[in-house]
Amino acid sequence: MNVSLSPYGFSSTEPSPVNRMMTAFAGDYRDGFDINLGIGYVNEKTIPADLLTQAMRAVASDPATYRQAFNYGGPAGSPNLICSIRDFLLGHHIGGLDAATLDRLQLIIGPCGATSILDALAEVLAPGIVVTSDPNYYIYSDTLERKGFRILAVPEDSEGPRLDTLEQKLDALGGGVNDISFFYAVTVNNPSCTILSNPRRRALLDVASRLSRRQNRRIPIFYDLAYELLLHDPAAPPFRSVLPDDGLGIAYEIGTLSKVLAPGLRIGYLLGPGGPFMNAMVQKTSDTGFSAPLFVQEMASYLLDHHIADQLRAVNAGYREKALAVRAGIEQHLGPHLDACIGGSAGFYFYLTFKETRTEPGSPFFNRLAHPANSTLPKVIYVPGQYCVHPRGDLAELGLRQLRLSYGFEDTPRILHALSLMRGAIAE
């Protein structure tokens, strides 16, 4: 006898292959010994534990500013936090946003990080085709497919999804172009950490605008800024938001405090034009859990108001140093075996393409690292490219020679050790 499941419930009964792989690794992971280059966790040292304690005290001891902080919150988000995020975006020139644009747009807080906003899109928007990059944020692509959406994955070059390929794929859709639900662009891509260039960012808006006009409906484009605050390469140009140029009112930005403060806060926001879609997103927050925990929103507000400048500096200085050391380690240990190594300017992933080495689970390279012959050697795990590219997309074959390596969670010496083990695995 089975429980009757919805199509979504049914497709969610089995964990995705990448989740199965990570769970298997976590099951017998030896803390401080095995090396996890697969996990997308931030580095523990970047989480300001003392400031979080201070923020909690500040909120609890000031009920005039942080009203009823331990009660239910409103579904659009804490007014304090909304105000703090706006001030932060403006004060730190994030995306070059100006006050007039921010005043014109609505900012709402999701119930549980940016992830809950991404999830809500799939509830609120009509199912159809989602246009995104390849490789793509595989966790979300998997969610979307389980919810009945189809992924149109456009291979990226050094600036983001290729425009010529995008146009070819749109043409190839024929009448199916009317089934596009939304565009989803990650501005520092996960897994590749390719930075979506400012011209490409704008060009994607132009494509979505053109299709919207042609179809006489608004086709939204969501820019996921998850890693945008982690731009640590001083040579990289600052990001430029397209929100001021969005004549049709179709562009939205999704931000998170996870990468620069703490993922455990679970604070994510959506910024874009108000209207029926935004109203539905607010209602969805209410349906999910009324609001993100109010006292946590107030803590985040306090932290943004008082400490974010120093925190951003410290976090980015740490990742910059790691990026340079890990890049040098990649060159030293894997250089001759690589076709490409991208990333290292923002976020905390490198994305490697090997000349010949296969990386998928079951390949000798993967097995050698995940199950070393000798128990005195640490196990090493990474995210195989097979999971990062769309399984039915143009890069499916290439993905078998790729991997995502995170330099976020583990400390540099352990990452360098893992790279030397990778060299050994290739040599064998």
Ligand SMILES: Cc1ncc(COP(=O)(O)O)c(C=O)c1O
């Ligand atoms: C591209 C991207 N979007 C969103 C998220 C999730 O952010 P949050 O912690 O706010 O849910 C991540 C997390 O790694 C991510 O890589």
